[in-house]
Amino acid sequence: NAGVTQTPKFRILKIGQSMTLQCTQDMNHNYMYWYRQDPGMGLKLIYYSVGAGITDKGEVPNGYNVSRSTTEDFPLRLELAAPSQTSVYFCASRPGFPSTDTQYFGPGTRLTVL
Amino acid sequence: KNQVEQSPQSLIILEGKNCTLQCNYTVSPFSNLRWYKQDTGRGPVSLTIMTFSENTKSNGRYTATLDADTKQSSLHITASQLSDSASYICVVTPNTGNQFYFGTGTSLTVIP
Numbered sequence: 001n002a003g004v005t006q007t008p009k010f011r012i013l014k015i016g017q018s019m020t021l022q023c024t025q026d027m028n029h030n031y032m033y034w035y036r037q038d039p040g041m042g043l044k045l046i047y048y049s050v051g052a053g054i055t056d057k058g059e060v061p062n063g064y065n066v067s068r069s070t071t072e073d074f075p076l077r078l079e080l081a082a083p084s085q086t087s088v089y090f091c092a093s094r095p096g097f098p099s100t101d102t103q104y105f106g107p108g109t110r111l112t113v114l
Numbered sequence: 115k116n117q118v119e120q121s122p123q124s125l126i127i128l129e130g131k132n133c134t135l136q137c138n139y140t141v142s143p144f145s146n147l148r149w150y151k152q153d154t155g156r157g158p159v160s161l162t163i164m165t166f167s168e169n170t171k172s173n174g175r176y177t178a179t180l181d182a183d184t185k186q187s188s189l190h191i192t193a194s195q196l197s198d199s200a201s202y203i204c205v206v207t208p209n210t211g212n213q214f215y216f217g218t219g220t221s222l223t224v225i226p
């Protein structure tokens with residue numbers, strides 16, 4: 001049981017490039033989330049999904065896209081990378097029931113846009 | 115506006131000493147409050163969770179308290195160890211929606 005895995009661990013992008021951050025969970029959780037964490041700031045929700053085929057915007061969705069074709073995978077797509085997207089990205093999942101269930105976080109992807 | 119504020123921003127203590135971290139929130143209606151520990155370079159890991167009706171929860175040397183009336187929570191660490199050096203994040207969940215509200219965290223450094 002690997003939990004939540006993210007790839008890559010580190011990435012440097014040039015302005016305008018695109019990439020996909022991968023997230024996979026093997027706990028059969030319904031809910032999955034993408035957050036970004038900037039230095040000295042709390043985690044900000046980018047997108048979330050309550051099940052395969054269902055996604056919704058969080059607090060800071062601009063510049064990102066997601067898809068959820070399977071329960072296990074929730075990739076985050078960056079189109080036309082900008083320096084403002086330099087951050088650490090965390091994927092998380094939770095069962096979705098009961099309301100007191102816990103989010104399990106991946107190890108993060110550190111992205112730098114130059 | 116739903117907000118979660120933590121204090122202090124950072125803290126340095128000697129190994130073996132106790133410390134208390136604070137969390138104030140304005141999230142309403144309230145469902146539950148979690149404390150997470152985030153080691154450097156890692157994702158957050160849950161320490162405790164408290165619902166509206168609970169006012170204290172322990173996990174080893176970590177004890178969290180909740181006052182839902184004043185919307186305050188604290189995390190007390192007893193007999194600190196070097197491995198307690200981390201960021202501690204308070205997260206509040208409202209009764210509605212799928213949003214979690216994260217504090218900015220308290221960075222704790224335990225020195226020998």
